[in-house]
Amino acid sequence: MSSSGHGHDHDHDHQEVPSDLTLRVKALESLLVDKGLVDRAALDALIDTYEHKVGPRNGARVVARAWVNAAYKKHLLEDATSAIAEFGFSGRQGEHMVALENTPKVHNLVVCTLCSCYPWPVLGLPPVWYKSAPYRSRAVIDPRGVLREFGLELPEDVEVRVWDSTAELRYLVLPERPAGSEKLSEDELAALVTRDAMVGVAKVTLPQPGARS
Amino acid sequence: MNGVHDMGGMHGMGPIQREENEPVFHARWEARVMALNLAMAAWRKWNIDASRHEIELIPPAEYLRMSYYEKWFARLVELAAKTGLVTRAELESGKPAPGSVKATPALAAENVPKLLANGTLASRAIPRTPRFQVGQQVRARNMHPAGHTRLPRYARGKQGTVDRHHGVFVFPDTNALFLGEKPQHVYSVRFAARELWGDQASPRDAVYLDMWDDYLEPA
Numbered sequence: 262m263s264s265s266g267h268g269h270d271h272d273h274d275h276q277e278v279p280s281d282l283t284l285r286v287k288a289l290e291s292l293l294v295d296k297g298l299v300d301r302a303a304l305d306a307l308i309d310t311y312e313h314k315v316g317p318r319n320g321a322r323v324v325a326r327a328w329v330n331a332a333y334k335k336h337l338l339e340d341a342t343s344a345i346a347e348f349g350f351s352g353r354q355g356e357h358m359v360a361l362e363n364t365p366k367v368h369n370l371v372v373c374t375l376c377s378c379y380p381w382p383v384l385g386l387p388p389v390w391y392k393s394a395p396y397r398s399r400a401v402i403d404p405r406g407v408l409r410e411f412g413l414e415l416p417e418d419v420e421v422r423v424w425d426s427t428a429e430l431r432y433l434v435l436p437e438r439p440a441g442s443e444k445l446s447e448d449e450l451a452a453l454v455t456r457d458a459m460v461g462v463a464k465v466t467l468p469q470p471g472a473r474s
Numbered sequence: 475m476n477g478v479h480d481m482g483g484m485h486g487m488g489p490i491q492r493e494e495n496e497p498v499f500h501a502r503w504e505a506r507v508m509a510l511n512l513a514m515a516a517w518r519k520w521n522i523d524a525s526r527h528e529i530e531l532i533p534p535a536e537y538l539r540m541s542y543y544e545k546w547f548a549r550l551v552e553l554a555a556k557t558g559l560v561t562r563a564e565l566e567s568g569k570p571a572p573g574s575v576k577a578t579p580a581l582a583a584e585n586v587p588k589l590l591a592n593g594t595l596a597s598r599a600i601p602r603t604p605r606f607q608v609g610q611q612v613r614a615r616n617m618h619p620a621g622h623t624r625l626p627r628y629a630r631g632k633q634g635t636v637d638r639h640h641g642v643f644v645f646p647d648t649n650a651l652f653l654g655e656k657p658q659h660v661y662s663v664r665f666a667a668r669e670l671w672g673d674q675a676s677p678r679d680a681v682y683l684d685m686w687d688d689y690l691e692p693a
Contacts (some may be wrong), residue, residue: 286503286547288568290510295569297576298517298559302583303507310590311508312498351616352593353512357640374482374626376526377542386508390492392542398484401628401681402671410490420678421667425482427624428660428684429522429596430640 283358292375316385319350320433321454323383324465325362325447328438338362341433345383355431356381361424362435363461368409368419369434370461372400373426378429385428391460411462441467475619476627478534480564483671504543511550511615516581516589519557522596523650528552579675598642598657607662608637611693614663614685620649626688629681633693634665637682645686658687 275447293299323345329333341358345351358380361369373379374397377386390396399407404421408414415421426433436458442450457463484628499505501532515525528549532540540548554560564571581589606612616631617623624646645656663685667675 270623282547283501283503286506286510289547289551289565292508292560292564292568292570293510293514293554296560296564296574297578298554298580300512300580300582301512303513303581303586306583306586307509307512307590308505312505315590316498349591352591353589353592356593356595357597370672374481374628375479375624376529384620386498388493388496389542390490392485393480394484395490395536395577396489397537398481399490400482402483402675404542404679405676409488411492417676417678419674420680422600422664422679422683425626425681427626427681428640428646428686429643430660 262314274309282308295350311386312388313418315382317351317383317454317456317459318451319348319385320456320459321349321451322382323433324358324435324454324459325433328442328450329447331437332415333391343435353381354378355380357430358383359430359431360433360435361422362463363437363464365437366419367422368408368415368461369422369424370404371426371432371434372397374398374401375425375427378431379409380433382461383433388456394410408462411457413463419461434436434459436465437467475530475622477528477530479485480627482626489587499543503667504678506552507543507547510638511546512589513581514550514554514559517559517577519559520553521644521649522594523622523644523646524652525549525553525651526646530622596644598644598655600642602642602657602659602663604639606636606639606659606660606687606690606692608636608639612636612661612690613661613693614683614689615691617689619647621647623647623665625685625691626683628670629665629683629685632665632669634663634669634683637662640643643686645688646685648686656688660687661685663690 294301337360342362342416343360363369363449374435377392404423405415427430453465455463458465529545532545532548538661555562561571611633613633614625614629640660642657643660645658648654648656662682665681667679670681
């Protein structure tokens with residue numbers, strides 16, 4: 262295998278993965294296992310966590326609780342780390358959480374222009390678009406254009422606040438509760454909350470009447 | 475460093491490409507690379523700032539070509555070699571050097587939940603009076619360190635308002651280079667979009683950045 266990940270010789274299109282990467286990763290894993298540096302069962306446990314246990318359903322439960330419980334919402338906005346920990350969501354890449362409330366007059370949008378910081382305990386691992394150069398470059402200079410690409414056109418009288426995650430604070434957007442959702446239970450509300458709404462690139466909407474869910 | 479990773483405000487990167495029902499990983503090697511990075515970080519031979527800096531050191535053309543987990547793979551190889559967890563010869567041969575001692579104890583599966591749930595606190599309980607108050611006008615310093623920094627180019631020299639105070643945190647510029655934690659206050663600073671981007675920006679909009687004390691001066 263190559264001694265360095267840098268400078269290897271490939272002629273591929275932008276972002277295309279070299280076909281030998283599977284082999285190179287396997288070779289590195291074998292070496293690290295043989296040296297006693299990693300345990301394959303631990304690798305499997307790490308993967309299982311982020312594929313099956315931690316994801317945007319966590320954040321959706323936090324949002325739904327804040328919608329139905331005013332005291333919880335207050336706690337979330339004042340000390341998000343502690344409020345989120347009430348669900349048992351904590352730790353890696355969510356050690357210092359901040360919740361940002363969207364209102365009819367303020368819309369919050371989260372980005373990490375320098376790398377791809379993202380609140381893992383509540384949203385899981387970030388999607389490719391969040392980590393991509395187009396999103397990272399444009400969210401700060403043209404947030405309204407970015408939102409338009411996501412299908413969200415905001416009126417001029419709405420203030421857009423972009424949060425560039427430059428430090429160890431991790432941001433969770435608390436979207437507006439959709440009109441007409443008054444009769445829904447906390448669980449039903451949680452089912453409506455999307456990852457995109459918690460990053461701030463979408464709003465939460467009710468399913469269209471007659472549409473199959 | 476003024477690298478290509480510092481992308482805020484750049485043009486020409488194209489439209490945002492989204493994928494419906496995107497899987498967490500697009501190939502098994504991506505999942506293995508994620509897990510290898512986390513398991514190897516548990517040896518605590520490097521910190522998160524050094525780990526981010528290693529990705530910034532990927533040459534710009536390579537950085538733009540490589541996928542996210544490909545960068546993670548490159549970063550892990552470099553950090554493991556630089557910190558001596560593996561040798562370059564071992565990476566070439568794929569085999570432990572003859573007579574090398576087996577490392578112990580590696581991160582065990584039963585310790586994974588605790589490792590992830592605890593995370594790594596970047597805050598430090600050091601009593602220190604903040605230099606700036608909420609509501610105060612500040613200016614991001616015009617600085618261009620060749621090493622690691624979390625002050626994006628687009629904010630340097632710009633004026634903003636301290637929006638909130640986050641507490642005392644490890645300073646990435648020194649920590650990334652293993653020069654010490656230099657704990658200091660972090661503030662959320664609000665920059666008017668027009669201060670950053672001129673008249674093309676909406677007069678209402680703003681960008682908030684988390685700024686360490688050393689990035690700021692009174693305005």
